[in-house]
Amino acid sequence: MARMNMIEAIRSAHDVMMDRDPSVIVLGEDVGYFGGVFRCTDGLQRKFGEHRVIDAPISEGGIIGAAIGMGVNGLRPIAEIQFADYIYPGFDQIVSELARLRYRSSGEFFSPVTIRTPCGGGIRGGQTHSQSPEGIFTHVTGIKTVMPSNPYDAKGLLISAIESDDPVVFFEPKRIYNGPFDGDPEKPAVSWGSHPKGEVPEGYYTVPMGQADIAQAGEELTIITYGTLVHVAIAAAKATGVDCEVIDVRTLAPLDVQTLAESVRKTGRCMVAHEATRFGGFGAELVASVQKECFYHLEAPIGRVAGWDTPYPHAFEWQYFPGLKRMSAGIRSVMEAG
Amino acid sequence: MSKKSRLHIPRPTARPGDKPDFSYLELAPAGSVDKPATDARPRDLEHLAGGLVRVLDDDHKAKGPWNPNFDANHLQIGLRWMLLNRVFDERMWQIQRQGRISFYMQATGEEAVAIAQAMALRPGDMCFPSYRSQGLYMYRGVSLVDMMCQCLSNTRDMCQGRQLPIMYHSKSGNVFSISGNLGTQYPHAVGWAMASAIKGEDHIAASWVGDGSTAESDFHHALTFAAVYQAPVILNVVNNQWAISTFQGTAGGERRPFAARGLGLGIPGIRVDGNDLLAVYSVTLWAAERARRGGGPTLIELVTYRGGAHSTSDDPSKYRPKDEWAAFPLGDPIERLKQHMIAEGHWSDAKHESLIDELKSEVTTAWKEAQKYGTMTEGPWLDPGTMFEDVYAEMPRNLESQRRRMYEIERGD
Numbered sequence: 001m002a003r004m005n006m007i008e009a010i011r012s013a014h015d016v017m018m019d020r021d022p023s024v025i026v027l028g029e030d031v032g033y034f035g036g037v038f039r040c041t042d043g044l045q046r047k048f049g050e051h052r053v054i055d056a057p058i059s060e061g062g063i064i065g066a067a068i069g070m071g072v073n074g075l076r077p078i079a080e081i082q083f084a085d086y087i088y089p090g091f092d093q094i095v096s097e098l099a100r101l102r103y104r105s106s107g108e109f110f111s112p113v114t115i116r117t118p119c120g121g122g123i124r125g126g127q128t129h130s131q132s133p134e135g136i137f138t139h140v141t142g143i144k145t146v147m148p149s150n151p152y153d154a155k156g157l158l159i160s161a162i163e164s165d166d167p168v169v170f171f172e173p174k175r176i177y178n179g180p181f182d183g184d185p186e187k188p189a190v191s192w193g194s195h196p197k198g199e200v201p202e203g204y205y206t207v208p209m210g211q212a213d214i215a216q217a218g219e220e221l222t223i224i225t226y227g228t229l230v231h232v233a234i235a236a237a238k239a240t241g242v243d244c245e246v247i248d249v250r251t252l253a254p255l256d257v258q259t260l261a262e263s264v265r266k267t268g269r270c271m272v273a274h275e276a277t278r279f280g281g282f283g284a285e286l287v288a289s290v291q292k293e294c295f296y297h298l299e300a301p302i303g304r305v306a307g308w309d310t311p312y313p314h315a316f317e318w319q320y321f322p323g324l325k326r327m328s329a330g331i332r333s334v335m336e337a338g
Numbered sequence: 339m340s341k342k343s344r345l346h347i348p349r350p351t352a353r354p355g356d357k358p359d360f361s362y363l364e365l366a367p368a369g370s371v372d373k374p375a376t377d378a379r380p381r382d383l384e385h386l387a388g389g390l391v392r393v394l395d396d397d398h399k400a401k402g403p404w405n406p407n408f409d410a411n412h413l414q415i416g417l418r419w420m421l422l423n424r425v426f427d428e429r430m431w432q433i434q435r436q437g438r439i440s441f442y443m444q445a446t447g448e449e450a451v452a453i454a455q456a457m458a459l460r461p462g463d464m465c466f467p468s469y470r471s472q473g474l475y476m477y478r479g480v481s482l483v484d485m486m487c488q489c490l491s492n493t494r495d496m497c498q499g500r501q502l503p504i505m506y507h508s509k510s511g512n513v514f515s516i517s518g519n520l521g522t523q524y525p526h527a528v529g530w531a532m533a534s535a536i537k538g539e540d541h542i543a544a545s546w547v548g549d550g551s552t553a554e555s556d557f558h559h560a561l562t563f564a565a566v567y568q569a570p571v572i573l574n575v576v577n578n579q580w581a582i583s584t585f586q587g588t589a590g591g592e593r594r595p596f597a598a599r600g601l602g603l604g605i606p607g608i609r610v611d612g613n614d615l616l617a618v619y620s621v622t623l624w625a626a627e628r629a630r631r632g633g634g635p636t637l638i639e640l641v642t643y644r645g646g647a648h649s650t651s652d653d654p655s656k657y658r659p660k661d662e663w664a665a666f667p668l669g670d671p672i673e674r675l676k677q678h679m680i681a682e683g684h685w686s687d688a689k690h691e692s693l694i695d696e697l698k699s700e701v702t703t704a705w706k707e708a709q710k711y712g713t714m715t716e717g718p719w720l721d722p723g724t725m726f727e728d729v730y731a732e733m734p735r736n737l738e739s740q741r742r743r744m745y746e747i748e749r750g751d
Contacts, residue, residue: 025536051536052536054567056563057562057563057566059559059562059563061525061555061556061559062525062528062559062560062562062563064525065522065524065525065526065528065529065556065559065560065563066525066526066528066529066532066559066560066563067529068525068526068529069466069525069526069527069528069529069530069531069532069533069543070529070530070532070533070536071529072464072514072526072529072530073464073529073530073533073534073537074533074537075533075536075537077529089555092519092522092556093522093525093556096517096519096522097517097519097522097526101515102728102729102730102731103500103728103729104497104500104501104505104507104515104517105496105497105507105509105515106496106497106498106500106728107727107728108496108507108508108509108515109507109509109514109515110731141729142729142730144730164731165731166730166731210734254730254734254735254736255736257735257736
């Protein structure tokens with residue numbers, strides 16, 4: 001076991017898989033010589049060579065399109081899109097090609113591409129470096145959508161994604177790359193040094209896709225969330241004194257409805273939370289799934305905490321971000337209702 | 339020059355009722371373009387993008403350095419497959435008009451592109467086709483019955499009823515799945531070719547788009563990647579003059595040929611008579627050898643003409659002269675090869691007619707067989723539950739439950 005932050009855990013997943021499987025290659029902007037703007041691929045080109053860790057032109061459509069072709073020819077490409085905000089030029093390749101290739105060719109052709117991309121705000125990134133577009137991808141059938149909330153899951157899930165014959169879009173909440181964040185920007189930053197999920201095996205292991213995790217057990221309210229907000233939810237539970245069960249969805253598609261439903265049947269109350277904008281967001285799917293499975297166990301309407309339906313504003317980041325105050329208000333509101 | 343800024347709106351030289359006018363098309367006599375060595379530097383190849391490689395002359399002789407010197411056997415192979423492509427298309431068109439398939443697209447007038455290029459590539463080379471490349475599938479071993487069953491969406495349909503007619507695929511023949519979204523296959527071909535080089539193999543990739551699709555972003559992404567990494571790939575632009583109703587000028591073909599699109603990136607471009615089987619074969623073989631020897635990508639513009647409608651849903655008499663194809667200076671690829679073979683003493687009108695009859699009967703036999711696997715009105719039927727398969731490698735729970743629900747609804751539960 002070693003102490004790793006999320007960046008180191010992600011890098012370790014690459015390292016382990018590139019050692020095990022010569023068909024695993026990496027391409028993306030600045031991923032090679034420099035090692036990535038967030039350092040997730042640092043040292044990989046020196047170790048595995050320029051043919052396996054490839055600096056790509058600034059062309060997200062080209063990166064994803066070429067990765068698809070490489071996957072068809074037997075490689076297992078990991079494509080890094082430098083910011084999730086930059087993924088849209090490759091969107092057609094993801095939706096029309098990557099997601100549907102297996103289907104349209106009745107399983108004759110497929111391309112096991114993993115697309116890694118940092119997402120989310122809280123880093124003073126403004127509206128082009130802060131988005132959480134996961135809900136756009138969960139709506140696309142044929143791809144799996146993953147967002148880990150800690151180093152242990154990040155490495156284990158990334159290895160599962162690389163090994164998967166299905167394409168995976170792997171969102172990395174960059175605010176928590178270096179340490180968990182409880183949603184209060186006034187507090188000094190903390191590292192993964194003392195967090196239990198900062199303890200990461202150095203070798204190969206997997207965290208299976210399609211399974212949610214109970215990040216904190218509780219009896220009074222189920223908070224269903226993922227990414228950075230897992231940590232905010234835990235902090236808000238403590239701040240409000242409500243005995244919350246916090247569920248880390250981890251894999252958004254396919255969704256582990258069973259784990260969510262079991263928890264809500266137990267607590268009788270539910271709140272969903274994500275950093276992405278609310279309207280038409282992934283939270284709506286979570287609410288609908290829980291409502292269908294747990295309607296007669298619910299003691300109050302399901303609460304929803306999300307980013308406001310605006311672009312991510314640079315100067316008002318902390319009014320936009322669903323931090324400790326909004327999460328706590330959401331908890332109180334669900335507890336007072338019904 | 340006017341004193342004010344103004345938009346240039348590209349207009350074709352002729353619309354319905356006008357006399358066809360191909361004066362815009364720059365031609366060159368057969369044999370007039372030199373054939374450089376395959377390891378020549380890109381800067382020494384730039385003139386090829388503005389020329390027109392032709393082998394078959396107007397007097398039906400094969401001329402010049404690009405002449406592949408086909409023997410009678412090779413000539414007959416080329417002619418036979420082009421004719422099969424045309425006979426098959428004609429029959430499938432009729433079948434669509436009778437309402438027995440929902441949709442069809444012909445390659446009429448463009449058959450030399452798929453057939454000559456299939457002949458020039460090796461079986462291990464991977465093809466990333468566009469929707470008018472049916473000749474590639476035929477040549478690479480997909481049976482007529484299988485192609486018809488795909489168009490019928492029946493129980494033998496390779497796509498299990500998931501794709502529009504003509505969107506074939508062939509893993510064993512190394513021909514990729516046709517998307518329906520335009521130009522998306524171009525970066526796939528480049529990525530496939532990069533992987534081939536990464537793995538140290540000498541297989542190359544080839545892809546096809548139309549003149550219209552060169553305006554898609556994927557075309558430009560692909561060219562950039564191909565140039566940056568010198569990928570072993572042949573990028574073909576089939577310039578058939580028309581993208582549904584817009585002529586090639588609307589895609590930006592008025593000032594520079596499409597073959598010149600890669601010059602700024604250092605990708606050699608060759609403009610070739612796309613209706614000349616011998617020239618297309620020769621140019622493709624040249625580009626393939628260049629790619630296989632580490633010389634990188636080549637962009638080939640194949641100058642041809644879309645002899646038929648865009649698809650069965652299209653009516654070209656609304657936007658172009660009816661007799662435009664007859665006036666096309668590069669003629670019909672089948673007729674030109676036939677006349678060459680006759681001139682060489684390898685062929686005759688009688689043999690030609692008898693071959694057409696033979697192919698028609700082959701197509702009729704295949705159609706009879708294909709219908710046994712189901713038609714639009716008669717069974718056997720595909721199990722609709724198959725629609726939930728192959729979305730993922732393993733079916734997730736939500737799809738399992740939706741499939742159960744679909745069966746319940748269909749049964750009236």
